[in-house]
Amino acid sequence: MEVRLERINKRFGAVQILKDIDLVFPSRKFVTLLGPSGCGKTTLLRMIAGLEDITAGKIWFGERVVNELAPRDRNIAMVFQSYALYPQMTVRRNLGYGLRVRGTPVSEIDTAVERVARILEIDHLLERKPAQLSGGQRQRVALGRAMVRKPDIFLMDEPLSNLDAKLRVTMRGELRRFHLDLNATTIYVTHDQLEAMTMSDLIAVMHHGVVQQYGTPAEIYSKPANLFVAGFIGSPPMNFLEGEISNRRFLVGDGSLPLPALQVEANAQKAVLGVRPQDLSRAPAAGQDTITGTISLVELLGSEKLVEVQLQNRKRMSIQLRADAFVEMGALFHLRFDPQRLHLFDKESGNIIPASN
Amino acid sequence: MLTRKQLWRAARDALLYVSLCTVTFIVCFPLIWALSTSLKPKSEIFATPPTLVPRTLTFENYEALLTGRQQYYHSGPQTAPSGPTPAQFFTRWFVNSVIVTAGSTLISIVISTLAAYSLTRFRYWGRSVVPYFSLLGYMVPSIIFVFPLFLMMVRLELTDSLWSLIFGYVSITLPFCMWLMWAFMRSIPIEIEEAALIDGASRYQVFRQVVLPTALPGIIAASIFAMIVSWNDYLFGRVFINSLDNLTLTVGVMLFFEGTHVDWGLLMAASVLMTVPMAILFMALQRHLVAGFGAGAVKG
Ligand SMILES: Nc1ncnc2c1ncn2[C@@H]1O[C@H](COP(=O)(O)OP(=O)(O)OP(=O)(O)O)[C@@H](O)[C@H]1O
Ligand SMILES: [Mg+2]
Numbered sequence: 001m002e003v004r005l006e007r008i009n010k011r012f013g014a015v016q017i018l019k020d021i022d023l024v025f026p027s028r029k030f031v032t033l034l035g036p037s038g039c040g041k042t043t044l045l046r047m048i049a050g051l052e053d054i055t056a057g058k059i060w061f062g063e064r065v066v067n068e069l070a071p072r073d074r075n076i077a078m079v080f081q082s083y084a085l086y087p088q089m090t091v092r093r094n095l096g097y098g099l100r101v102r103g104t105p106v107s108e109i110d111t112a113v114e115r116v117a118r119i120l121e122i123d124h125l126l127e128r129k130p131a132q133l134s135g136g137q138r139q140r141v142a143l144g145r146a147m148v149r150k151p152d153i154f155l156m157d158e159p160l161s162n163l164d165a166k167l168r169v170t171m172r173g174e175l176r177r178f179h180l181d182l183n184a185t186t187i188y189v190t191h192d193q194l195e196a197m198t199m200s201d202l203i204a205v206m207h208h209g210v211v212q213q214y215g216t217p218a219e220i221y222s223k224p225a226n227l228f229v230a231g232f233i234g235s236p237p238m239n240f241l242e243g244e245i246s247n248r249r250f251l252v253g254d255g256s257l258p259l260p261a262l263q264v265e266a267n268a269q270k271a272v273l274g275v276r277p278q279d280l281s282r283a284p285a286a287g288q289d290t291i292t293g294t295i296s297l298v299e300l301l302g303s304e305k306l307v308e309v310q311l312q313n314r315k316r317m318s319i320q321l322r323a324d325a326f327v328e329m330g331a332l333f334h335l336r337f338d339p340q341r342l343h344l345f346d347k348e349s350g351n352i353i354p355a356s357n
Numbered sequence: 358m359l360t361r362k363q364l365w366r367a368a369r370d371a372l373l374y375v376s377l378c379t380v381t382f383i384v385c386f387p388l389i390w391a392l393s394t395s396l397k398p399k400s401e402i403f404a405t406p407p408t409l410v411p412r413t414l415t416f417e418n419y420e421a422l423l424t425g426r427q428q429y430y431h432s433g434p435q436t437a438p439s440g441p442t443p444a445q446f447f448t449r450w451f452v453n454s455v456i457v458t459a460g461s462t463l464i465s466i467v468i469s470t471l472a473a474y475s476l477t478r479f480r481y482w483g484r485s486v487v488p489y490f491s492l493l494g495y496m497v498p499s500i501i502f503v504f505p506l507f508l509m510m511v512r513l514e515l516t517d518s519l520w521s522l523i524f525g526y527v528s529i530t531l532p533f534c535m536w537l538m539w540a541f542m543r544s545i546p547i548e549i550e551e552a553a554l555i556d557g558a559s560r561y562q563v564f565r566q567v568v569l570p571t572a573l574p575g576i577i578a579a580s581i582f583a584m585i586v587s588w589n590d591y592l593f594g595r596v597f598i599n600s601l602d603n604l605t606l607t608v609g610v611m612l613f614f615e616g617t618h619v620d621w622g623l624l625m626a627a628s629v630l631m632t633v634p635m636a637i638l639f640m641a642l643q644r645h646l647v648a649g650f651g652a653g654a655v656k657g
Contacts, residue, residue: 051555078552087549088571
């Protein structure tokens with residue numbers, strides 16, 4: 001079922017938490033709300049669930065405005081960050097509760113619960129109480145409770161944040177598989193960009209209660225709409241250099257770099273240039289498209305080496321090299337910028353200055 | 358062969374158990390003595406040296422209390438008193454105590470649970486200070502409340518009825534029960550209620566099926582408090598009630614002291630019978646209390 005948000009606003013007292021959110025979650029897609037802590041992701045998700053009042057705007061489920069609909073009538077399921085299992089019920093009763101309160105016959109409940117438990121590999125835990133489960137097992141029970149009812153819309157609020165790093169990676173793949181099995185529209189909340197990039201069909205990047213950019217992971221990564229998105233997505237984070245656009249070159253400190261053709265040519269415009277550590281390369285000597293600095297830090301990441309180069313204006317740039325690249329602390333380093341892989345942002349607004357192609 | 362270390366450990370354990378047993382014995386001694394006295398015939402109660410384990414076991418004191426039959430012809434030169442004796446009223450008082458304890462506990466728990474739920478889940482003016490103010494009453498000795506309360510009972514024409522005690526006990530147990538339930542409810546994450554709402558439960562179902570079972574340890578703790586206060590109260594029972602028929606155990610048992618003759622065996626049997634229901638209740642509830650606390654975890 002398609003979910004559509006139309007100019008959604010939320011205020012807590014005088015504080016505006018969400019501003020004019022317009023989003024369409026296409027039917028059966030996996031959409032992630034991504035943003036730093038406190039940007040209003042949970043609040044938005046709770047509004048979709050019907051747990052939070054809507055200050056202004058409309059929420060549509062398909063052809064229907066659901067603003068006034070009680071949570072139980074929305075045919076949604078939600079996985080809470082804290083899992084929120086019913087502590088006094090066994091896993092079996094936790095899983096079956098949603099069916100039980102809706103008056104499903106006992107035999108059907110048993111079948112459904114056992115099917116879900118098998119899929120999630122928790123069938124040996126059915127008679128335990130939540131307190132007797134590990135974090136990962138609780139998380140599965142919470143997922144199972146949401147899956148058992150075959151909801152139209154599946155809401156998840158940072159379901160992986162309480163798990164250890166390894167389990168998190170495994171669960172990413174599993175969640176994605178469940179999504180495909182479940183055939184529901186999934187709305188997933190996280191502050192972890194890697195989670196968002198690996199699992200989503202679409203990502204809405206949020207900041208300060210505003211959607212900064214909405215697109216596929218590839219779009220968001222390769223064409224960030226503004227400085228915030230550019231800095232938030234990608235690891236290690238994008239490098240930024242402040243300077244000025246002049247005659248299709250970017251003047252920074254005492255150097256300059258060639259720029260791609262811009263949609264609207266600008267001159268003497270203050271701008272910020274962004275480049276990912278993966279998009280920089282090493283030049284054997286100084287040239288038209290390089291800036292020179294000295295190596296100030298080398299970090300081995302395993303298969304790669306992260307090298308930090310300090311420029312003359314004391315600004316530090318990081319560049320990712322192969323692990324076997326030879327680098328020496330304090331040595332000169334010529335950074336080559338590929339004009340096709342640069343991102344230019346207006347310094348004032350922070351918005352992208354689009355290239356012409 | 359035991360090594361030195363094993364010997365040392367055995368000695369240490371033995372010492373530990375001996376001291377634990379000693380302490381337990383000292384703590385329990387009054388109860389043990391009461392039990393022992395209640396099982397002795399009158400001739401043995403004042404025997405020197407005193408016996409801890411009765412030489413002859415008798416249930417005549419219990420029989421007297423439970424059947425209300427008089428026992429005075431056993432006890433030497435005295436003649437049976439002409440009026441009714443405390444023993445005749447024992448079962449009556451026992452039932453009265455049970456009624457007022459159960460009644461006041463039930464009322465306190467129902468009100469305090471609902472109040473605590475409202476205080477933690479709904480927004481209205483003053484909701485954050487009510488729990489703290491509710492404790493202020495306990496800073497004042499209850500003797501100060503008794504007479505105003507008594508005057509109120511007179512107005513309500515409830516004096517000398519069990520209702521006066523039920524309401525009196527509610528008035529002293531409710532604030533603390535409410536505070537306790539409030540503290541407990543506050544620790545129940547709101548998400549589990551929201552999860553239930555999404556799962557399809559109505560507000561009432563959420564309260565019945567999710568909140569109440571989760572709050573059970575708190576409810577039990579509050580009930581224990583309310584029951585102890587009501588069951589052990591002497592002051593209210595003494596002031597509010599004046600007919601023998603409506604007395605509660607605590608006040609009633611004091612009547613065994615009246616006159617020149619104190620029947621210790623009877624008195625001790627009464628004490629034991631007073632203690633037993635509470636002790637049984639505790640043992641039954643304690644398990645729930647602990648089990649409930651263990652199951653409260655929500656986060657990983
Ligand atoms: N009930 C409330 N009353 C007042 N302010 C609130 C309330 N709930 C949330 N807020 C505020 O709204 C903002 C957004 O909160 P929200 O929980 O949606 O953030 P979030 O994006 O989910 O963050 P996180 O990643 O830390 O979970 C925060 O600044 C928070 O302080
Ligand atoms: Mg959140």
